[in-house]
Each structure stands twice: as structure tokens, then as C-alpha cells.
Amino acid sequence: xxxxxxxxxxxxxxxxxxxxxxxxxxxxxxxxxxxxxxxxxxxxxxxxxxxxxxxxxxxxxxxxxxxxxxxxxxxxxxxxxxxxxxxxxxxxxxxxxxxxxxxxxxxxxxxxxxxxxxxxxxxxxxxxxxxxxxxxxxxxxxxxxxxxxxxxxxxxxxxx
Numbered sequence: 001x002x003x004x005x006x007x008x009x010x011x012x013x014x015x016x017x018x019x020x021x022x023x024x025x026x027x028x029x030x031x032x033x034x035x036x037x038x039x040x041x042x043x044x045x046x047x048x049x050x051x052x053x054x055x056x057x058x059x060x061x062x063x064x065x066x067x068x069x070x071x072x073x074x075x076x077x078x079x080x081x082x083x084x085x086x087x088x089x090x091x092x093x094x095x096x097x098x099x100x101x102x103x104x105x106x107x108x109x110x111x112x113x114x115x116x117x118x119x120x121x122x123x124x125x126x127x128x129x130x131x132x133x134x135x136x137x138x139x140x141x142x143x144x145x146x147x148x149x150x151x152x153x154x155x156x157x158x159x160x
Contacts, residue, residue: 007126014123018116024049025112032079037072050079053091055109062102 024033028049036046046057094109135143 003126010126011123014119018119018123021112021116021119025052025116028052028054028112030078032075032077034073034075034077049112051091052111052113053109054112054115055094055107057105057107059103059105 027033029051032048032050034046034048036044039045042061044059044061046055046059048055048057092109093111094107096105096107098105098107
């Protein structure tokens with residue numbers, strides 16, 4: 001197989017990102033994480049997570065002398081139950097593109113499970129053309145068992 005080591009490195013990288021996202025997801029159940037800073041002289045990025053949701057905002061400023069610009073920060077704050085309603089990011093899918101004089105921004109908000117699923121799919125992507133066209137009976141039984149276990153867990157979680 002050609003480029004096998006490259007495919008392995010790609011998959012290991014995306015699986016690592018997926019595992020880090022799951023760890024961040026577990027951490028943000030009671031903490032709000034906010035990371036913001038400049039990535040270039042005219043682009044400011046902000047990343048916010050809380051309660052199964054993550055938000056990313058990229059803003060492009062036109063640098064004008066004398067204007068105020070935000071500083072880069074990292075915050076990891078515990079959130080009390082009475083503060084949960086006001087904690088960002090907003091808990092709904094969001095995709096906004098705004099532009100005005102001297103400034104434009106892109107805002108994306110999505111649940112963590114979407115990012116974990118996307119990184120998992122990206123880890124499997126280079127292997128798709130190399131899958132066999134036929135499956136053995138053992139592979140079929142294992143796949144059926146895994147699907148049944150996931151459906152069983154979903155029913156168990158829905159009853160609680």
C-alpha cells in the first residue's frame with residue numbers, strides 16, 4: 001500500500017484530536033473555558049466552551065491607530081448553577097457571517113459531539129478506498145453486536 005505511514009499518521013493525529021475534545025467536553029460540564037487572542041495583526045480569534053457546546057468566533061479588524069483592541073486571555077472559570085443561563089456559548093447551532101465598515105466576523109457554535117464525530121470521520125477518511133468489497137460473517141456479527149449495544153445504551157439512557 002502506497003503512503004501507508006502517512007495514512008497512519010493522519011489517523012493517529014485525528015484520533016488524538018478527538019480524544020482531546022472528549023476530555024475538554026468532560027471538563028466543561030462545570031467549567032467555562034474561554035481562549036482568545038490575536039493570530040495575526042488584523043485577526044482576533046475567540047473560543048468558548050460550556051455544557052456540551054463550543055463556540056468559535058474569528059474577527060478581522062481594520063487596524064486604525066488609536067482604536068481599542070482586546071487582549072489575548074485564557075480563562076477556566078467554574079460556573080455556579082444560578083449562572084448557567086447566562087454562560088456562553090449560546091446553546092443552539094449557529095453560523096453567522098457579519099461585516100461592517102472596518103470589521104468582519106464569522107461565528108460558529110456547535111455541540112461537542114459534532115466535532116468529535118467529525119474528527120473521527122476524518123481519521124477514517126484515508127482508509128475508505130482500501131476497505132475490502134466483501135465482509136466475512138464474523139465481521140458482520142461484530143458490527144451487529146456493536147449496533148445492538150449502542151441502541152441498548154440509548155434506550156437505557158432515555159428511560160433514566
